[in-house]
Amino acid sequence: MMEMKLLVTVSIVLNLVFTIHILYNNFIIWSPTWTNRAAGEAETVASVSCSGHGRAYVDGLGVLDGHKPSCECNNCYTSTDCSILLQDCPVDANSGDPLFLEPFWMRQAERSAVLVSGWHRMSYLYQDGTYVSRELERVIRKLHSVVGNAVTDNRFIIFGSGSTQLLAAAVHALSLTNSSPTSLLTSVPCYAMYKDQAEFFDSANLKFEGEASAWKQSERNDNITQVIEIVTSPNNPDGKLKRAVLDGPNVKTVHDHAYYWPYFTPITHQVDEDLSLFSLSKTTGHAGLRFGWGLVKDKDVYDKMNTYIKLTSMGVSKDTQFHVLQLLKVIVGDGDDEIFHFGYGTLKKRWEILNKILSMSTRFSLQTIKPEYCNYFKKVKDFTPAYAWVKCEREEDTNCYEIFKEANITGRSGNVFGSEDKFVRLSLIRSQDDFDLLIDMLKKLVSQEPVGADSI
Amino acid sequence: MMEMKLLVTVSIVLNLVFTIHILYNNFIIWSPTWTNRAAGEAETVASVSCSGHGRAYVDGLGVLDGHKPSCECNNCYTSTDCSILLQDCPVDANSGDPLFLEPFWMRQAERSAVLVSGWHRMSYLYQDGTYVSRELERVIRKLHSVVGNAVTDNRFIIFGSGSTQLLAAAVHALSLTNSSPTSLLTSVPCYAMYKDQAEFFDSANLKFEGEASAWKQSERNDNITQVIEIVTSPNNPDGKLKRAVLDGPNVKTVHDHAYYWPYFTPITHQVDEDLSLFSLSKTTGHAGLRFGWGLVKDKDVYDKMNTYIKLTSMGVSKDTQFHVLQLLKVIVGDGDDEIFHFGYGTLKKRWEILNKILSMSTRFSLQTIKPEYCNYFKKVKDFTPAYAWVKCEREEDTNCYEIFKEANITGRSGNVFGSEDKFVRLSLIRSQDDFDLLIDMLKKLVSQEPVGADSI
Numbered sequence: 001m002m003e004m005k006l007l008v009t010v011s012i013v014l015n016l017v018f019t020i021h022i023l024y025n026n027f028i029i030w031s032p033t034w035t036n037r038a039a040g041e042a043e044t045v046a047s048v049s050c051s052g053h054g055r056a057y058v059d060g061l062g063v064l065d066g067h068k069p070s071c072e073c074n075n076c077y078t079s080t081d082c083s084i085l086l087q088d089c090p091v092d093a094n095s096g097d098p099l100f101l102e103p104f105w106m107r108q109a110e111r112s113a114v115l116v117s118g119w120h121r122m123s124y125l126y127q128d129g130t131y132v133s134r135e136l137e138r139v140i141r142k143l144h145s146v147v148g149n150a151v152t153d154n155r156f157i158i159f160g161s162g163s164t165q166l167l168a169a170a171v172h173a174l175s176l177t178n179s180s181p182t183s184l185l186t187s188v189p190c191y192a193m194y195k196d197q198a199e200f201f202d203s204a205n206l207k208f209e210g211e212a213s214a215w216k217q218s219e220r221n222d223n224i225t226q227v228i229e230i231v232t233s234p235n236n237p238d239g240k241l242k243r244a245v246l247d248g249p250n251v252k253t254v255h256d257h258a259y260y261w262p263y264f265t266p267i268t269h270q271v272d273e274d275l276s277l278f279s280l281s282k283t284t285g286h287a288g289l290r291f292g293w294g295l296v297k298d299k300d301v302y303d304k305m306n307t308y309i310k311l312t313s314m315g316v317s318k319d320t321q322f323h324v325l326q327l328l329k330v331i332v333g334d335g336d337d338e339i340f341h342f343g344y345g346t347l348k349k350r351w352e353i354l355n356k357i358l359s360m361s362t363r364f365s366l367q368t369i370k371p372e373y374c375n376y377f378k379k380v381k382d383f384t385p386a387y388a389w390v391k392c393e394r395e396e397d398t399n400c401y402e403i404f405k406e407a408n409i410t411g412r413s414g415n416v417f418g419s420e421d422k423f424v425r426l427s428l429i430r431s432q433d434d435f436d437l438l439i440d441m442l443k444k445l446v447s448q449e450p451v452g453a454d455s456i
Numbered sequence: 457m458m459e460m461k462l463l464v465t466v467s468i469v470l471n472l473v474f475t476i477h478i479l480y481n482n483f484i485i486w487s488p489t490w491t492n493r494a495a496g497e498a499e500t501v502a503s504v505s506c507s508g509h510g511r512a513y514v515d516g517l518g519v520l521d522g523h524k525p526s527c528e529c530n531n532c533y534t535s536t537d538c539s540i541l542l543q544d545c546p547v548d549a550n551s552g553d554p555l556f557l558e559p560f561w562m563r564q565a566e567r568s569a570v571l572v573s574g575w576h577r578m579s580y581l582y583q584d585g586t587y588v589s590r591e592l593e594r595v596i597r598k599l600h601s602v603v604g605n606a607v608t609d610n611r612f613i614i615f616g617s618g619s620t621q622l623l624a625a626a627v628h629a630l631s632l633t634n635s636s637p638t639s640l641l642t643s644v645p646c647y648a649m650y651k652d653q654a655e656f657f658d659s660a661n662l663k664f665e666g667e668a669s670a671w672k673q674s675e676r677n678d679n680i681t682q683v684i685e686i687v688t689s690p691n692n693p694d695g696k697l698k699r700a701v702l703d704g705p706n707v708k709t710v711h712d713h714a715y716y717w718p719y720f721t722p723i724t725h726q727v728d729e730d731l732s733l734f735s736l737s738k739t740t741g742h743a744g745l746r747f748g749w750g751l752v753k754d755k756d757v758y759d760k761m762n763t764y765i766k767l768t769s770m771g772v773s774k775d776t777q778f779h780v781l782q783l784l785k786v787i788v789g790d791g792d793d794e795i796f797h798f799g800y801g802t803l804k805k806r807w808e809i810l811n812k813i814l815s816m817s818t819r820f821s822l823q824t825i826k827p828e829y830c831n832y833f834k835k836v837k838d839f840t841p842a843y844a845w846v847k848c849e850r851e852e853d854t855n856c857y858e859i860f861k862e863a864n865i866t867g868r869s870g871n872v873f874g875s876e877d878k879f880v881r882l883s884l885i886r887s888q889d890d891f892d893l894l895i896d897m898l899k900k901l902v903s904q905e906p907v908g909a910d911s912i
Binding site: 004005007008011012014015018019033034035036037038039040041042043046055057058059060061062063064072095097098099101102105106108109110111112113114115116117118119120121122123124125127133134135136138139142160161162164165168172193196197200201202203204205281285286287288289290291307308311312313314315316317318319320321322323325326327329330 | 460463464467468470471474475489490491492493494495497498499502511513514515516517518519520528551553554555557558561562564565566567568569570571572573574575576577578579580581583589590591592594595598616617618620621624628649652653656657658659660661737741742743744745746747763764767768769770771772773774775776777778779781782783785786
């Protein structure tokens with residue numbers, strides 16, 4: 001009888017516990033409705049294992065036919081789960097694809113995701129009649145203030161489809177007023193885009209004229225001829241901090257500060273220029289989002305750049321602006337996980353490995369830049385540029401790109417940067433797989449050198 | 457004792473039921489993890505009521521400070537929940553903001569949403585080394601095949617940030633080869649962008665020369681001078697189907713088919729041109745996504761356009777391409793709810809109301825276009841253009857835009873389209889609120905005319 005009573009009591013108590021559990025759960029658990037499908041698909045895809053050597057994406061091949069997205073393997077990996085490493089596969093060290101930051105965003109999965117509804121901002125314009133999200137503009141100002149790399153007071157902020165579009169807009173805006181063509185100048189070695197754009201767009205108002213220092217010493221430096229100088233600092237390809245070569249009433253300057261972030265360089269000062277450009281690609285690693293911004297002091301230049309953006313694309317995708325806002329919110333938020341520490345840490349390790357290998361070589365040399373005090377990290381820091389700017393030291397190695405190509409490493413030739421063929425640029429900001437393979441190939445290449453001897 | 461046994465039995469059975477319920481629920485209910493926050497935020501914002509006269513967005517003002525997004529009210533509505541209609545508020549009938557399709561996408565909330573992870577396609581390129589999502593390309597071909605409005609066989613498909621960017625790319629590509637400047641021609645009334653781009657970009661290879669038919673009759677029509685004709689069909693502003701005016705070995709043609717969708721016009725045939733452009737804005741209503749595409753027959757032209765896209769923006773945002781893919785999947789899917797029926801139905805109603813009002817007017821007249829057989833709807837259909845192309849018939853009403861402006865209606869002046877000031881364009885594809893207010897104001901304007909008399 002006692003057992004019976006005990007049984008009843010236990011059973012009833014259990015029933016009560018169950019009832020409360022169910023009621024409580026129904027009450028507090030958020031129950032998704034229309035976001036269910038999209039969120040579920042994203043979760044499913046994220047859980048596809050590609051052996052750490054690839055990634056499945058929600059918009060991968062075959063999804064239209066209802067297939068589950070399959071692995072897209074990293075360079076040199078293959079099979080359905082990317083588990084097989086191809087032998088003698090050429091390593092890609094060419095483009096500046098900033099995949100070194102991907103692991104950070106996977107760690108920040110929850111904070112960095114966005115769900116975009118089918119009716120999200122269908123209009124051309126935001127409510128204030130512009131193409132620009134004011135919240136995004138605010139978070140960009142906050143970002144520069146947190147990092148301490150640029151003054152944003154008394155600056156207009158303009159958005160573009162990558163700094164690529166803004167570069168064209170800036171050069172166009174600054175060359176618009178002149179009757180005779182403006183000369184576009186830069187300092188070698190330099191990013192090829194400047195020349196490529198100027199020559200391809202072939203504006204009646206602009207002519208690419210090459211090296212600023214050569215111009216300065218020429219008779220054309222007459223304080224009258226209108227000139228635009230592009231200053232890339234840190235420089236692409238070599239990572240050095242640069243200053244304008246030219247000045248004078250006839251000189252306008254565009255500062256390309258795409259790489260002025262604590263990953264790549266000590267932050268030595270807040271830049272405070274008339275016109276400076278930044279790229280999301282090198283800020284958060286989202287090259288695929290095509291987003292950049294410019295800080296512009298002069299209202300007239302800003303208006304002209306805006307007209308350029310309007311006539312080329314009517315602003316930047318609202319979906320993109322929303323996602324950029326979310327990503328930058330993560331960066332400026334005060335979480336424990338910090339992207340600049342993460343990214344600098346990764347590049348520091350990569351440079352240590354690279355330096356170690358090339359210290360055993362007399363055939364190849366790297367750029368060197370003295371450490372400086374970084375206002376962001378509050379200590380003296382090494383430069384850890386995005387690219388290794390490698391010189392082939394042997395006289396007979398006239399084409400450095402080809403030397404590396406034969407060793408299964410695809411870099412970017414020095415002549416692309418207006419420099420000599422003795423140089424090749426190797427990208428260090430790509431995925432860990434690309435970097436590991438690069439190191440393997442480099443080791444092989446360096447190990448071919450005779451020990452203790454100079455070039456034979 | 458019997459009661460006791462019954463109680464124990466019932467209680468144990470109940471326990472079993474609860475246990476099974478909980479186990480079953482845990483097993484079948486999808487339990488979100490990292491997508492939780494993004495999905496929850498989207499649901500919360502979507503549930504904000506703005507009285508049907510506004511919308512809250514996840515990236516609205518104040519979200520950075522942790523504020524709940526607030527209502528962004530439609531034009532002429534105000535207060536925190538957009539419930540108050542402003543008196544004597546100027547109606548916006550100016551831009552072609554395609555908000556008439558917004559209700560469709562709200563109905564398709566589940567199918568049209570996307571959840572984008574923080575690590576979604578961070579690379580510049582898709583796996584095939586291009587800037588173009590192959591699945592998106594496939595769904596676009598399928599869309600044209602379902603609608604029957606364009607041949608896509610043997611065509612390259614190129615993506616741009618809106619057809620705006622592709623227009624510039626096309627004109628640039630077609631003018632590249634010539635030593636003397638190519639003449640750009642079109643037919644009045646025409647979309648202002650063609651002229652604005654040509655004049656602002658000021659390429660050494662291109663000159664805007666106005667009206668194609670005038671050119672045809674001029675001595676410059678010599679079969680030698682290189683010419684690009686832009687054919688807009690259906691035409692913006694008047695909605696008429698158009699054909700090229702010029703032909704000859706020296707003539708290249710760009711077909712702007714942005715409005716060639718069953719909402720606006722009967723689909724009379726599959727277009728089969730060398731180079732035709734389409735815009736997502738007028739396909740799904742997502743102007744804010746900045747997406748357009750081109751169908752290009754010639755490989756060389758396609759390559760040059762690709763170079764243009766590369767040098768202006770390095771392709772289109774991967775987030776945008778993903779969302780466009782999802783939206784077009786909904787359209788080509790065989791659901792019961794069909795966007796072209798929905799959109800045509802909306803515009804048909806709007807045209808009936810507009811025609812009824814203006815039939816009582818002798819002061820204002822509308823364009824008329826005879827119905828034609830629509831291959832998509834499989835029946836004869838009225839034209840329901842995106843815009844009313846209104847003529848002020850009275851001799852003294854020289855500036856039609858101003859007449860409407862005084863009546864609190866902001867249209868777009870005829871001279872913007874290279875036409876006379878006797879015309880004004882009124883947009884009929886904006887939100888229902890904008891249309892309703894437009895009709896209210898039009899009624900007032902027409903009611904001022906003397907009954908039964910011609911102009912006084």
